[in-house]
Structure formats: C-alpha cells, structure tokens
Amino acid sequence: MRVRILYFARLRETLGIDEEMIELLEGARVETLMRILKNHHQALRGLKLLVAVNAEYVPLNRELKEGDVVALFPPVSGG
C-alpha cells in the first residue's frame, strides 16, 4: 500500500522536499513508517517530531491504510 508523507517548516527545508510517497506492507503502523523514513533521511534522526495522520494527531501504534496522509513536523510555534 502507498501512503503520502507531508513535511512542514524546518523539516521541509532540511529535507528539501515538501512531500513524498512511501510503499508499505499492509498493516504497517506509524512507528514502522518512522523507522523507514529515518533510514531514508539521516536528517530525521534525533529530531523531536510530531506526527499526524489525516490531519489528526495519532499514537505511534496507529495502523496505516492505503491512501493515508501522514504529516511530520517540528514542535509547533503559533500564537
């Protein structure tokens, strides 16, 4: 299955991309995806990241589905 990854703010600048598609095995969880992404992108290692699936914060054990939109971003600083 394929999921779409979005990057924001400093993360987007550090990686030089604002989104990418990732192929995962059925039933993969957010934590598995994070491991894969940290392997692909060294810059993600050791950073404090927040994760949302389909525009909502989720726990790392959340199971992903085909077509999910996963957003990764640094701690927020609005207001």
Place this chain on the structure above:
Amino acid sequence: MIRLIREEPSIDEALQRLRRRRVGAISVFIGIVRGETGGRIVEALEIEAYEEMAVKEMERIRGEALERFNVEEVVILHRIGRLKVGETILVILVAAAHRDEAFKACRYVLEELKRRVPLWKREITSEGATWMEGEGA
C-alpha cells in the same frame, strides 16, 4: 468562527457577532509581532501552516472550550504568511455570561493553540531567518 487569514483582521467586526442576549462579557487576546527578540531587531515574521489540520485543530479546541467552560462562543483568527512588526498574529475572542468563564476559556484556547495547532513562526532579523519551535504536543 475559526479562520486562517492573510490580512489584518477587523476585531470590531468579530466583536459584533458576539453581542448576543446571553453575553455579558467578552475576553479578548491579541498577539502581535514584536519588534525585537533576544536583543536583535525583528524585520518581519513569517507564519507557515498545515492549513487543513490547523483549521481542524482550532475547531477541536473551540469545541473543548465550549464543552468545559460555560461560554457562549469562541472566535479564533490566526494570520499566515508574512507579517510586519506591530501587525496582528492572533485574535481570540470568548463570549460568556460572566467574566470569570470568559477569561478562563480564553487562556485555555491560547495555551492549547500554542501547544497543538500546526503553525510555525519564523523571525526575520538582520542576521537571517530563524524558525521558532515550541514545546510540542
């Protein structure tokens, strides 16, 4: 009313919507762009958003405030894009029957917004641009 906006908001216009029969108090928080940070002069502020989620998260916070506090309405207006010093970043209005709930709910909305809503500020100073990062959700 929840909005991400690209222009300076009209606070008067937002206030007019809240003058209702059961409302006796409106608390207002306005965040503005400061002209200095850690001794450096700020030239501008840029605000990036994950727009779809930012709106949803602000709606969730509004819902929580309405549920937890005895308030009538919550308005949140947050700017995105490039702002000059002195411009408005954020407006929170909370309408209630009485002052205590209006103040408490306003504070709740502000703190939750700063902790959860996917918005990022970047300060532009003479020494370059610096992303600001919060404590995290």
